[in-house]
Each structure stands twice: as C-alpha cells, then as structure tokens.
Amino acid sequence: MDFSWSAEEDRLRAELRAYIEKTVEPGWSHFGRDVPTPEAVQQVKDFCHGLAELGLLTPAWPAEYGGRDASFWEQTLISEEIWAVGEARGPQYMNVNWIGPAIMRLGTEEQKDLHLGAMANGTSLWCQGFSEPDAGSDLSSLRTAAVLDGDEYVVNGQKVWTSYAHAADYCFLLVRTANTPKPRDGISVLLVPMDLPGIEVREIPSLDYPHLVHEVFFNDVRVPVSCRLGEENAGWTIMQTLLANERVNNARHEWVDRSLDRIFGEAAAAGLDTTSPQFEESMGRVAMRTEASRVLNYVAVQSASDGSSSYSNLASVYRVALALMEIGLSHVFLDVLGAEALLETSRGDYQLASGLVASIGGGSLEMALNSIAWYQLGLPKG
Amino acid sequence: MDVKLTAEQQQLLRSVKEALDRHRSSAGAVLPYRADVAAQHVLGDAGFLDILEAGGSAVEATLVVEQAAISAPGAPTAARALVGPLLTGRESLPACIALVEGRSGTVSRFAPLAEAYLTIVDDEAWISERDQVDVVPEASRWGYPVGRVEVRSGESFGPGSGEGLARLWRIGLAAEAGGLMEASTLLAKEHAASRIAFGRPIGALQAIQHRLARSFALSQGVKWLARRAAWAPDDPAMAAAAAGYAAEGMREALSATHQVAGAIGITDEFGLLAYTARMARLQVELGGAAAHARALARFKWPADSPVRSMIPFPPTSYRPSASLDYSETFAADQSEVGA
Numbered sequence: 001m002d003f004s005w006s007a008e009e010d011r012l013r014a015e016l017r018a019y020i021e022k023t024v025e026p027g028w029s030h031f032g033r034d035v036p037t038p039e040a041v042q043q044v045k046d047f048c049h050g051l052a053e054l055g056l057l058t059p060a061w062p063a064e065y066g067g068r069d070a071s072f073w074e075q076t077l078i079s080e081e082i083w084a085v086g087e088a089r090g091p092q093y094m095n096v097n098w099i100g101p102a103i104m105r106l107g108t109e110e111q112k113d114l115h116l117g118a119m120a121n122g123t124s125l126w127c128q129g130f131s132e133p134d135a136g137s138d139l140s141s142l143r144t145a146a147v148l149d150g151d152e153y154v155v156n157g158q159k160v161w162t163s164y165a166h167a168a169d170y171c172f173l174l175v176r177t178a179n180t181p182k183p184r185d186g187i188s189v190l191l192v193p194m195d196l197p198g199i200e201v202r203e204i205p206s207l208d209y210p211h212l213v214h215e216v217f218f219n220d221v222r223v224p225v226s227c228r229l230g231e232e233n234a235g236w237t238i239m240q241t242l243l244a245n246e247r248v249n250n251a252r253h254e255w256v257d258r259s260l261d262r263i264f265g266e267a268a269a270a271g272l273d274t275t276s277p278q279f280e281e282s283m284g285r286v287a288m289r290t291e292a293s294r295v296l297n298y299v300a301v302q303s304a305s306d307g308s309s310s311y312s313n314l315a316s317v318y319r320v321a322l323a324l325m326e327i328g329l330s331h332v333f334l335d336v337l338g339a340e341a342l343l344e345t346s347r348g349d350y351q352l353a354s355g356l357v358a359s360i361g362g363g364s365l366e367m368a369l370n371s372i373a374w375y376q377l378g379l380p381k382g
Numbered sequence: 383m384d385v386k387l388t389a390e391q392q393q394l395l396r397s398v399k400e401a402l403d404r405h406r407s408s409a410g411a412v413l414p415y416r417a418d419v420a421a422q423h424v425l426g427d428a429g430f431l432d433i434l435e436a437g438g439s440a441v442e443a444t445l446v447v448e449q450a451a452i453s454a455p456g457a458p459t460a461a462r463a464l465v466g467p468l469l470t471g472r473e474s475l476p477a478c479i480a481l482v483e484g485r486s487g488t489v490s491r492f493a494p495l496a497e498a499y500l501t502i503v504d505d506e507a508w509i510s511e512r513d514q515v516d517v518v519p520e521a522s523r524w525g526y527p528v529g530r531v532e533v534r535s536g537e538s539f540g541p542g543s544g545e546g547l548a549r550l551w552r553i554g555l556a557a558e559a560g561g562l563m564e565a566s567t568l569l570a571k572e573h574a575a576s577r578i579a580f581g582r583p584i585g586a587l588q589a590i591q592h593r594l595a596r597s598f599a600l601s602q603g604v605k606w607l608a609r610r611a612a613w614a615p616d617d618p619a620m621a622a623a624a625a626g627y628a629a630e631g632m633r634e635a636l637s638a639t640h641q642v643a644g645a646i647g648i649t650d651e652f653g654l655l656a657y658t659a660r661m662a663r664l665q666v667e668l669g670g671a672a673a674h675a676r677a678l679a680r681f682k683w684p685a686d687s688p689v690r691s692m693i694p695f696p697p698t699s700y701r702p703s704a705s706l707d708y709s710e711t712f713a714a715d716q717s718e719v720g721a
C-alpha cells in the first residue's frame with residue numbers, strides 16, 4: 001500500500017498548477033462550471049483545449065484516441081488540481097471520465113472518429129439526458145420514446161434537470177426503444193446532436209442561479225440509427241457501469257479543502273476570532289470528512305484501475321462520504337459566518353446551494369445507500 | 383500510488399482472523415466489559431504483537447489492530463502492537479499496556495490489568511512500570527476494565543514527545559474503531575436479514591437499510607483513514623482526522639446498530655455489545671470528536687499558516703447579481719409595505 005505520488009506525477013502537478021495560474025482568473029468562483037454565459041462557454045473550451053495541448057486533458061485515454069496511456073492516478077491528480085479552482089473544465093469532466101470511455105468501448109468506428117477527437121481536443125460540450133418528470137432515481141421507468149422509422153429513430157419526450165443543455169453540442173440520451181416486461185430491458189443510448197430540428201431547451205429558474213438546470217423537449221426529432229451507442233435495448237447494462245464512473249474521480253474534496261482555507265479570510269474580514277476552540281472544532285470536523293472523502297476516492301480509483309468487481313460498491317461508499325462532506329461544509333459556513341455566509345460576497349452563498357444539490361445530482365445519496373444495502377450488505381430489496 | 387493491500391497484508395488479516403477464530407471457538411467470547419487477555423496472548427504467541435520488530439510497518443501493525451477488534455474486541459492490541467513499539471523503540475514490552483491521558487486521576491482502559499503505562503504528561507510522553515503508578519479500579523460496563531491512574535514516576539521521552547504519543551494513540555484508536563464499526567454493522571445486518579416482521583425481513587425496509595448502509599460507509603471511511611494515517615505515522619493531522627472521523631462515526635454506528643437490532647441487541651447473548659460497548663468508550667478517548675477536530679485544525683492551519691491571513695478574492699461576474707438587479711426587488715418590497 002502506497003499513498004505517495006511519483007516524482008513524475010509531482011512534476012505534472014506543478015506544470016498543471018502553472019497552467020491554471022496562467023489561465024484561470026483569480027477567484028473563478030465555480031459558477032462558471034455551469035457555463036451560464038457565452039463567454040464562460042468559450043472560457044472552458046479554451047481552458048480544455050490548452051490542457052489538451054499539454055497532454056493533460058485525457059492522459060489516461062489510449063494513445064489511439066488522443067490520450068497518452070497514462071495511469072488512472074494521473075487523471076485523478078488532474079481532477080484534484082482542477083477541482084481545487086472550481087472545475088474549470090466545465091462539463092468536459094464528463095467527457096473525460098465516462099462518456100468518452102463509453103464510446104471507446106462500445107462505439108462504432110464512425111462514432112469514435114466523430115466524437116473522441118473533439119473530446120480529446122477539448123472542443124465539444126456534452127449534456128446527459130437521463131432524468132424525466134416521472135423518472136429520476138427510478139431511471140428504468142423513463143418514457144422518452146425512440147421509434148424506428150427506416151434508418152432513423154423518431155424521438156419524442158421530455159428530459160428534465162439537465163445541466164449544460166443550453167450549451168451542449170451533444171446529448172448522451174437514454175430513450176425507450178421497447179416496451180418490455182422489465183422496463184430496464186427496453187432502454188437504449190443515443191448520441192444526439194443538440195442542433196437537430198425538434199429539440200427545445202428551456203431554462204428552469206432555480207436559486208437565482210443562471211442555467212443551473214434545464215428541461216429538454218424532443219418533438220419528432222429524427223436521430224440516425226448510426227447515433228445509437230451499443231446494441232438496441234442494451235442501455236441499462238451500459239448505464240450500470242457508467243454511473244459508477246460518474247461518481248468517482250469527482251475530486252470535490254479539493255474544492256472543499258480550499259473552501260475551508262477561504263473561510264479563514266472571510267471570518268477574519270468579518271472580525272471573527274479564528275483561534276477560538278469553537279471555530280477550530282467546526283473547521284476540523286469538516287476537514288475530517290474531507291480526508292475521508294479523499295481516501296475513499298483513492299480506494300475507488302484503485303479498484304477501477306484494477307478492474308475489480310467491487311468497484312461499483314466502493315463508488316457508492318465514496319458517494320456517501322462525498323455527500324456528508326459537502327453537507328458539512330455548508331453547515332460550517334453557516335455556523336462560523338452566520339448571516340455573512342448568505343451574502344453574495346461569501347462562498348457560503350454558493351456552498352449552501354451546492355450542498356443542497358450535492359446529495360441529489362449524479363445519483364442521489366439515497367440511491368447510493370440502496371446500492372450499499374443491496375449489493376454490499378446483501379439485504380433484500382423491499 | 384497503489385492503495386490496495388498487498389498480498390502479504392491480505393494474508394496477514396486472514397492469519398490474525400484464523401488464529402483468533404480458533405481461540406474463540408474453544409474459549410468463547412468474553413463479556414463486553416472485560417479484557418480479552420487470553421486473545422492477546424494468542425496474538426503474542428503467534429508473533430502478531432511484535433510485527434514491527436519483525437520488520438513490518440505501521441500499516442501492518444494497524445491491520446493487526448483492525449482485525450483484532452473484529453475477532454477479539456476486548457484485546458488490548460493497539461497499545462502493544464502499534465503505539466508502544468513505535469513510541470519507545472523497545473523490543474520487549476509487556477502484553478498489556480494502558481494509555482493514560484494525564485498524570486493524575488484520569489480514567490484509563492485496561493489500567494487495573496496493565497503491566498506498563500504510557501502517559502501524556504503535559505507535552506511529554508512517559509512510560510511507567512506497574513510499581514510506579516497507583517491504580518484505583520472503577521466499575522464500568524462500557525467495554526473495558528478501567529481504573530484511575532496516578533503516575534508517581536516514570537521515564538520521559540523528552541519535551542514534545544506527548545504529541546507523538548497522542549498521534550500514535552489516535553491511529554490505533556481509529557484502527558480499532560474501524561474494526562468495531564464494521565463488525566457491529568455486519569452483525570446488525572444479519573439480524574435485519576433474518577428478523578421477520580409484517581411478513582418480511584425488516585432488512586427489506588428502506589429505513590433499516592439506510593441506517594445500516596450509512597453505518598457501513600462510515601466504517602469503511604474509518605478503516606481507510608486509519609490505514610492512511612498509519613502509512614505516514616509522523617503526520618499528526620492525518621492521525622487526528624482518522625480519530626475524529628472514527629469518534630463521529632462510532633456515535634452514529636452505535637445508535638444505528640442498536641436501533642436495528644432492537645431489544646435483543648442489548649443482551650450479552652446476541653453479541654452486539656461486544657463491539658458497541660467498546661465503541662461507546664472509544665468515542666470519548668482523548669477528548670472525543672471535538673478534541674480531535676480542534677487538533678486537526680491546529681495541525682492543518684498552524685498559527686503561522688498564510689491561510690490564516692489570506693484575503694479572499696471577490697466572487698466573479700458569474701454570480702447572478704450580474705444579471706439580476708436586486709434594487710428592483712427592494713423597491714417592490716418597499717412599495718408593498720408603503721415605505
């Protein structure tokens with residue numbers, strides 16, 4: 001067991017920090033991750049393209065797809081450094097962590113040619129069309145229909161809570177292609193260009209926070225069969241692997257770590273005593289959770305790297321630790337800074353919103369607990 | 383980085399388990415408020431308590447503590463296998479060592495039985511023999527034999543060594559806690575899977591499942607933090623993080639496992655108390671979660687840390703205030719109240 005980074009990884013970390021220092025504006029506040037403005041869209045594309053030129057966007061991908069065959073740990077290190085400044089890749093972390101690898105594994109040559117180069121070059125933005133008004137945690141009940149008509153699917157339905165939809169070039173879309181006794185057996189994945197006729201994106205106003213979530217309507221959208229990823233009706237199996245990938249390497253512990261640092265400055269500016277036992281206890285309690293989240297992410301990454309069958313269970317354990325950490329950070333802002341934390345000048349303002357979402361997005365905390373109960377502890381499904 | 387256990391480390395866990403399972407099948411389990419001295423001798427005879435002397439690392443010693451907490455939860459393993467050897471560098475230590483928080487009158491685990499005492503006296507660590515201390519046994523049903531310890535004399539390891547004792551103590555505490563939490567959760571899970579109510583196992587109810595799943599997730603966090611801290615045993619922040627997360631986690635696991643087990647959980651027969659009674663005691667060791675948290679904060683952000691004087695950048699233009707004009711909101715509010 002070895003938790004140390006290699007000299008080469010340390011060198012890479014230093015190179016990445018220098019690039020971030022040069023390209024990410026001071027105080028980039030993480031709101032940019034949701035790319036609320038055209039300028040922000042361009043900013044994350046420029047940032048990712050620069051990363052790609054340094055070989056730091058998709059290093060763990062195979063060389064034939066624009067990577068360097070680097071280790072999972074290099075990708076982890078990069079994720080940590082970029083999360084430390086609020087995930088300046090914007091939505092492109094999804095491309096790197098799971099959409100790209102899914103296309104590598106299951107895509108046709110045409111799909112690989114179309115998508116992987118753009119992802120590795122940092123120029124394409126994706127959203128994921130999973131949740132629907134009546135299908136959230138119960139994803140298998142989704143109803144957005146894709147009916148085969150010649151060599152096209154005709155897609156009708158609605159997705160909701162879709163992040164990045166307003167700016168995305170493509171959508172990783174789950175659709176129903178068959179009505180089967182088990183609903184999960186009739187789901188397929190389509191890689192849908194967002195500029196197809198019949199797609200309408202509407203922002204859902206939320207928390208006075210621009211472009212946080214959207215709803216996406218599909219009205220007779222004609223999607224070529226060549227856009228289907230994998231076999232028809234194999235979507236559920238694909239998702240089982242992908243959702244675990246979505247959960248790990250989301251190195252929010254670095255963001256939380258830097259947010260704790262920031263509390264000192266905000267507290268001092270508010271005239272608070274940052275040496276009091278109460279202050280130190282509040283800070284330390286979140287710092288504990290940060291370290292737990294960090295080490296459990298490492299354990300899950302190791303499992304993924306080894307191709308271990310326990311990977312999905314470990315990802316769920318990590319998901320729980322991550323949620324507890326985020327909730328803890330929200331609380332410490334409020335406990336330490338009080339009403340000051342709810343002003344727009346405080347990172348607490350962002351964190352309270354982020355903390356509310358952290359245990360919902362990317363698979364809810366409750367679904368992670370279900371997974372642990374069923375698949376790790378072996379308890380019966382109710 | 384490679385954070386999986388090596389084949390040798392996995393074998394070590396299996397070997398400790400097998401040795402203690404054999405012992406337990408013949409000797410039976412000890413009551414939840416007694417020390418399992420016999421199990422400690424089993425570990426000693428097999429060489430597991432001397433794993434550091436045999437060339438093992440703090441990680442291996444921590445794994446022995448973790449597995450002993452699962453298989454023989456009353457054995458005084460942490461002080462003998464991990465803390466004592468690393469602190470003192472001595473090759474011959476007695477089987478039962480008590481860890482003592484202060485020189486005068488503190489309630490300490492294993493004190494009535496111990497043959498040596500490692501004590502934090504101000505900022506120094508001391509080691510005392512049995513005839514250098516006075517021990518007054520106290521009655522407690524919670525996990526261990528305890529007594530008040532008055533240290534009359536001993537050998538000091540020098541100024542500042544107290545921090546080293548606290549650091550190693552925290553690692554041992556977390557390793558023990560991780561084993562206890564995992565074992566208690568799995569035992570409560572067995573009950574939930576077999577106990578039928580309303581025509582089905584109570585473990586099929588989400589309210590039950592989620593308490594056990596949280597408890598399990600916390601146990602894994604504690605186990606891995608203890609291992610991480612043992613990998614760098616000179617890092618006081620990581621040790622405090624492990625102990626603090628353990629103290630918080632034990633409180634939740636203690637409550638969750640007993641709630642799931644119901645009344646049978648508080649019987650000696652069921653076996654849950656073998657773990658939870660010790661968790662109840664360990665959660666307050668060295669001041670409990672609050673003290674560990676304060677220690678972590680002081681190690682992570684020392685007085686001279688530049689973070690303490692950092693001036694935060696203002697938020698950027700991505701904030702909604704760039705697009706929303708709150709003055710209109712204020713004006714509308716004022717109009718409604720007639721201001």
